[in-house]
Amino acid sequence: xxxxxxxxxxxxxxxxxxxxxxxxxxxxxxxxxxxxxxxxxxxxxxxxxxxxxxxxxxxxxxxxxxxxxxxxxxxxxxxxxxxxxxxxxxxxxxxxxxxxxxxxxxxxxxxxxxxxxxxxxxxxxxxxxxxxxxxxxxxxxxxxxxxxxxxxxxxxxxxxxxxxxxxxxxxxxxxxxxxxxxxxxxxxxxxxxxxxxxxxxxxxxxxxxxxxxxxxxxxxxxxxxxxxxxxxxxxxxxxxxxxxxxxxxxxxxxxxxxxxxxxxxxxxxxxxxxxxxxxxxxxxxxxxxxxxxxxxxxxxxxxxxxxxxxxxxxxxxxxxxxxxxxxxxxxxxxx
Amino acid sequence: xxxxxxxxxxxxxxxxxxxxxxxxxxxxxxxxxxxxxxxxxxxxxxxxxxxxxxxxxxxxxxxxxxx
Numbered sequence: 091x092x093x094x095x096x097x098x099x100x101x102x103x104x105x106x107x108x109x110x111x112x113x114x115x116x117x118x119x120x121x122x123x124x125x126x127x128x129x130x131x132x133x134x135x136x137x138x139x140x141x142x143x144x145x146x147x148x149x150x151x152x153x154x155x156x157x158x159x160x161x162x163x164x165x166x167x168x169x170x171x172x173x174x175x176x177x178x179x180x181x182x183x184x185x186x187x188x189x190x191x192x193x194x195x196x197x198x199x200x201x202x203x204x205x206x207x208x209x210x211x212x213x214x215x216x217x218x219x220x221x222x223x224x225x226x227x228x229x230x231x232x233x234x235x236x237x238x239x240x241x242x243x244x245x246x247x248x249x250x251x252x253x254x255x256x257x258x259x260x261x262x263x264x265x266x267x268x269x270x271x272x273x274x275x276x277x278x279x280x281x282x283x284x285x286x287x288x289x290x291x292x293x294x295x296x297x298x299x300x301x302x303x304x305x306x307x308x309x310x311x312x313x314x315x316x317x318x319x320x321x322x323x324x325x326x327x328x329x330x331x332x333x334x335x336x337x338x339x340x341x342x343x344x345x346x347x348x349x350x351x352x353x354x355x356x357x358x359x360x361x362x363x364x365x366x367x368x369x370x371x372x373x374x375x376x377x378x379x380x381x382x383x384x385x386x387x388x389x390x391x392x393x394x395x396x397x398x399x400x401x402x403x404x405x406x407x408x409x410x411x412x413x414x415x416x417x418x419x420x421x422x423x424x425x
Numbered sequence: 426x427x428x429x430x431x432x433x434x435x436x437x438x439x440x441x442x443x444x445x446x447x448x449x450x451x452x453x454x455x456x457x458x459x460x461x462x463x464x465x466x467x468x469x470x471x472x473x474x475x476x477x478x479x480x481x482x483x484x485x486x487x488x489x490x491x492x
Contacts, residue, residue: 152474177436177459179467187473194475331455334436372455394474399455404475 098124099131106358107139113358115315121355122307126347129354136354136387143361147419148411149324149390151202151236151366152195155397156183156223157216161208163240163275165263167300169333169398170208176335178398188223192231198393198404199418203227204236204259206397210276211241217249224253232421236296241276242284247291257294257323260284264300265309266316272303272338285320298326298368301352302344310352314359324390325363327353329370331399349374350386357387366390372402380410430462434487437465461487 098113098120105111113121124132159180160172169176183191192203205223207216216239224235237250238259250258262281263269269278288295297320299313317325329344344352349371357365367388371379380391380402393404411418433440435448437460452458457470461481468479468487479487 154474155472158471177467179469181469181471183471187471191473194473198475334451395472395477398470398472400457400472400477401455 099128099135102135102139102358106361107135107142110143110361112318112360113314113355115311118314118355118359119308119311121358122310122351124351129347129350132354132358133350133382133386136357137385139357139361140365140387140389144364144389146416147389148384148416149202149364149366149419150198150200150408151204151390151392152191152198152200152394153204153206153238153392153397154183154188154191154195155206155208156188156219157207157209158182158398159208161210163210163273165273166337167263167272167303167330167333168208169336171336174335174337176333182219185219185223185226189226189230192227192233192235195394196231196233199408200393201234201419201421202236202257203231203233204238204257206238206259207240208397209240211243212239212246217246220250221253224255228254234421236294238296240284241280242287244287244291247284247287247293251291251293255293257296258288259296259298259324259326260288261298261300261326261328262313262316262320263298264303264305265312267312268303268305268309282320285322294323295320296324296326297322298324298328298366299356300328300330300370301349302330302341302370302374303338304341311355314356317356318359322360322363324366325356325360326366326368326392327356327388328368329374331370331373344370344374346375346379346382349379350382353383353387364390366392368392369396369399369401380407381414384411384414384416432460432462432465434458434460434462434468436460437467439465457490458487 159178169178234256236257266278433445457477470479
């Protein structure tokens with residue numbers, strides 16, 4: 091059955107809000123095609139869905155790069171690829187600085203701290219660095235540790251689980267049908283396989299998207315459906331920040347209404363997942379974006395800075411959550 | 426006497442060459458400095474959850490900011 095734009099929100103109210111059943115691909119596409127006049131209704135419904143199936147809490151996370159730049163992969167959006175002439179220079183973070191970053195993150199009220207490395211997959215040196223880093227963090231800071239270290243082997247997934255890694259991030263980034271236009275050094279299927287390993291080894295699955303990499307609306311809907319099929323614990327939503335020197339440097343920043351339609355559509359596709367505001371929101375939305383997003387289906391945020399770029403002042407986001415009477419999820423609720 | 430930067434910290438090119446409006450916009454919005462203003466080399470930048478550090482391998486520290 092073809093879903094028309096006019097009735098998709100009525101259908102979503104019954105299907106998603108009442109029954110908790112996410113929208114299918116063609117229904118997601120209809121939401122993405124809604125006119126601007128219907129956007130506030132879509133966001134309001136997505137917010138109702140989020141409150142109904144996830145509750146009012148907002149999960150707060152900080153991230154840090156322990157190995158920046160010099161990546162052998164060619165992800166066209168990424169300034170850390172060694173294949174492009176970008177302003178990012180390779181650097182590694184030492185363990186004391188990593189622990190301090192975790193401590194600063196915890197002081198914002200965050201329950202998640204994600205250790206990220208720009209690699210195809212972790213080598214022995216990186217695994218040892220992560221092992222030592224997690225041990226030091228656990229001795230000093232009360233926070234869940236997540237990792238994002240690229241493509242894993244089964245042995246590495248088991249090792250990370252043994253280290254106590256709470257959640258593992260590995261983004262699909264874009265629709266399967268668009269992936270080869272964004273990355274050529276590994277496949278969408280490689281990423282999918284790692285995500286299966288993460289789940290098999292007992293870690294929570296975090297798998298996100300970057301909106302605005304030249305994909306069509308149909309491909310945006312395709313990605314939402316593919317993510318829904320994966321059923322991840324968390325979906326970080328990024329909006330392309332076109333980085334100098336990368337192949338996507340000249341793409342336009344996603345327009346705020348399109349980004350908000352994507353947030354609402356992804357929430358309606360995945361009513362129970364943690365849907366996190368991630369990179370690029372500052373460019374796409376400006377200062378008003380955080381409010382629109384958390385009132386439109388978002389129930390998690392990255393506070394502070396990103397891997398190579400700067401985010402909002404954490405206190406601004408925390409003040410906004412307080413103003414909206416949205417409590418920050420406590421650590422005890424995540425264990 | 427007013428000292429002016431020799432190089433743009435967004436692209437590394439001399440401040441007297443070209444238009445650095447996009448560099449400045451990027452710096453104001455989301456970017457730490459990327460190039461040494463004294464010698465124009467790429468900086469070693471570590472972004473942290475609530476700050477960043479930048480160092481030039483030739484000229485030394487280029488900035489430490491804890492928001």
